[in-house]
Amino acid sequence: ILGWQLLGIWDSKPHEFPPPLIKTIFVRESSTNEHWILMKNGLDASLQHPWGIGLGTAGPASVRFTKFLTENNFLQIAIEMGVIELVLFVAILMGFMKKLLMAKGNWSRRGLFLSLFAITVAGFFTHSFEETTTMLLLFGFSGMYLPSERR
Numbered sequence: 001i002l003g004w005q006l007l008g009i010w011d012s013k014p015h016e017f018p019p020p021l022i023k024t025i026f027v028r029e030s031s032t033n034e035h036w037i038l039m040k041n042g043l044d045a046s047l048q049h050p051w052g053i054g055l056g057t058a059g060p061a062s063v064r065f066t067k068f069l070t071e072n073n074f075l076q077i078a079i080e081m082g083v084i085e086l087v088l089f090v091a092i093l094m095g096f097m098k099k100l101l102m103a104k105g106n107w108s109r110r111g112l113f114l115s116l117f118a119i120t121v122a123g124f125f126t127h128s129f130e131e132t133t134t135m136l137l138l139f140g141f142s143g144m145y146l147p148s149e150r151r
Contacts, residue, residue, distance in 0.1 A: 035071045035125065042070030045079050052082035060127055073123035073130070093120060096142070103146060112142050 042058065045068070055061075058068045059076040070076045078086040097120075100113035115138055122128040129135060 038069050038071045039075060041068075042072055042075035042079060046075055046083065046086075049079065050083045052078070052080055052085065055080050060130060071125060071127075073127050076127065099146060100142060108141075109145050112138065112145065116142075 045053070045058070057066060058070055058079040059073075060069070062068045068079075070079065074086060074090070077089055093116075097113060097116055100109050100116060103109035119128045119131075119134065119138070
């Protein structure tokens with residue numbers, strides 16, 4: 001509190017928590033509201049078109065022509081390819097996470113699980129699965145560290 005007072009972060013109002021500066025860093029009302037509106041529009045579109053409306057019609061790839069952003073990787077998949085493909089994508093993702101989590105011994109596998117989990121959580125707010133470098137590194141290391149199941 002003394003540091004906040006000295007740096008002027010608190011604006012001399014100790015009864016106000018969190019301080020205004022901290023609030024402006026983590027809560028941006030116009031941006032946050034815009035994200036919710038885009039996600040709602042994406043959910044409505046995915047419910048109207050359960051079979052999907054085609055690749056490149058939502059998300060960052062659509063900016064050039066239709067500009068239909070969802071700010072949610074999972075909604076983008078549901079809009080572009082349909083609800084069945086979204087369920088398939090989530091099932092593959094969960095299976096991969098389970099395989100990484102259940103791998104015995106090596107902590108690097110658990111680190112890869114945490115990385116994939118973080119990217120998945122970020123996918124609810126951004127297009128995290130479209131970061132090619134991140135995904136290639138994650139799946140490349142996962143392929144190296146996971147044991148093969150040859151019988």
